Amino acid sequence: MKLHYKIQGDNQAILLLHGLFGSLDNLNMLAKDLSINYQTIQIDLRNHGQSPWSNIMNYQAMAEDVAELCHDLQLANIILIGHSMGGKVALQLSQLIPQQIAKICAIDIAPITYSQIANMPVINALTQCINQGLIDKEQIAEVMQQYDLTPAIISFLLKSFKHQRWLFNANVIIQQYDNICDWHPISACDIPTLFIRGGNSNYITDKDYPAIFSQFPNAQIETVAGANHNVHAEKTQEVLHLLHSWLID
Template identity: 75%
Template sequence: MKLNYKLQGNKQPILLMHGLFGSLDNLNMLAKDLVANYQTIQVDLRNHGQSPWSNIMNYQAMAEDIAELCHGLQLQNLILIGHSMGGKVALQLSQLIPQLISNICAIDIAPVKYTQTINTPVIKALAQCIDQQLVDRKQIAEVMRQHGLNEPTILFLLKSFKRERWLFNADVIINQYANICDWQTISASAIPTLFIGGGNSSYISDENYPAIFNQFPNAQIDIVEGAGHNVHAEKTEQVLQHLYHWLAD
């Protein structure tokens, strides 16, 4: 699948991948700083942004999309940065193109299966909006409030609702949500991998550490206190400090 992407700068390439319901702009706060020292490639994953839609939504397929892009751009010595779902795509790529990757950074995600996530209420709210064929933004926002979504989350989602339609493939994301939460254990990868978690998030917990180190024995785990799941947006400077310090080692 030919993905939509934005490429800036030169030098060593860094490829940035957004989380569920996002787009390539979601990691702008990191890319704006990184582009001074790296070539940045921001990508719309399948069923998101301006990339093509597909009924298939799993990490193997999403990683194959990125691998195709990397080969097409002839990328080497590549640094991967992914948030949440994008982080799992980055981790899956350790199995597909290890020879092209120098480092991986997974932001607030672990290589494990999640049974309940903060996106579960979002999925239920979206399903109701689609079932009721809602196209009025105020009505959609009210349904989301009924499902317990806070205002920042509602505003984030409504950025992807334009001309009475969702820019992401809501139907497939709802149907494939179990695959998005899932994870198939992979062979141990020697690629240096940084896991950056939010101190107020449950996505990287102590009980995930064995799975992290079993699959990524050269892993480092940094926790940013006072941050939630969107740690890169809430504590951008701290995330960049962790990244630069790790890459310099």
């Protein structure tokens, strides 16, 4: 699959991979800074943004898409930075093109299977909006409020609703949500890997450390105090400080 992407800057390539329901713009705050010294490549993953849609939605397929782009752009010595779902895609890429990857950063995600409960209000709200055929943002927001979604989450989702349609493939994401929560443990990978966790988030907890270190023994785990799941957006300067220290290490 030929993915949509945006390139800024020069030198060593940093691939930026967004999370579920997002698009390449979600990591703009990191790309703007990193593109001063690196070539940043922001990518719309399949079924998101301006990339093609598919009925298949799992980490092997998403990683193969990104590997194809790396081949097309003839990239080597790549740095991967992914948030949430994008972080899992980055981790899966370690199994496909390890010789091309220099470092991996997974932001607030671990190589584990997650419960589907966390995002079920979003899934249920989207299902209701689709079933009602809603094309008005105000009506969509009203439905989402009924599912107790916060204003921040509603605003985030509506960024992907343009010209009376969702930019992400809502139907397939709903159908394939179990695959997005899932993870198949991989053999140990010695690529240097940074895990950045939000201090107020439960996506990476102490009990997940054994799964992290068994699959990524060369891992480093850093916590950003006071941050929730969208660590990079809430605490951009703290995340950039961690990234710069890690990149030159």
